[in-house]
Amino acid sequence: xxxxxxxxxxxxxSDYPRGGLLVLTGEGAPKKASTLIDVLADFPDIAKKVTGAxxxxxxxxxxxxxxxxxxxxxxxxxKGSLESFSKLAQAHKLEDKEIVGIDLRFKDRVYFQLSxxxxxxxxxxxxxxx
Numbered sequence: 220x221x222x223x224x225x226x227x228x229x230x231x232x233s234d235y236p237r238g239g240l241l242v243l244t245g246e247g248a249p250k251k252a253s254t255l256i257d258v259l260a261d262f263p264d265i266a267k268k269v270t271g272a273x274x275x276x277x278x279x280x281x282x283x284x285x286x287x288x289x290x291x292x293x294x295x296x297x298k299g300s301l302e303s304f305s306k307l308a309q310a311h312k313l314e315d316k317e318i319v320g321i322d323l324r325f326k327d328r329v330y331f332q333l334s335x336x337x338x339x340x341x342x343x344x345x346x347x348x349x
Contacts, residue, residue, distance in 0.1 A: 226252040245274030255280055258297045265301055265308075279324070288313070289332075291322040303329065 259266040271283040279294035300323035320332030
């Protein structure tokens with residue numbers, strides 16, 4: 220379904236452009252879309268790279284950056300999660316890394332998920348040095 224920025228499902232979609240639309244999935248996604256869109260508006264550099272968003276358990280969002288990096292946002296502080304990601308991305312050039320997921324749900328720590336290939340290489344290095 221095509222929804223507007225307030226989460227209302229649009230009936231006549233033939234008049235709307237198809238390109239550049241944010242793909243939302245998950246239970247409660249249409250109703251919670253406006254909150255996500257409002258928060259992303261404060262982060263235009265991130266927003267322009269968001270290619271999708273998944274509403275998790277009708278509570279919080281995961282967003283996809285350039286179809287490859289999944290950010291798990293805090294249920295209670297989406298803005299704080301995106302601020303943390305913005306700082307990390309600027310300081311560490313995350314797009315050059317083999318990271319496929321970043322868990323930003325906690326204020327005091329961040330978890331990174333490596334790609335399967337990177338994880339396998341890391342495992343071989345650890346075995347070699349053991």
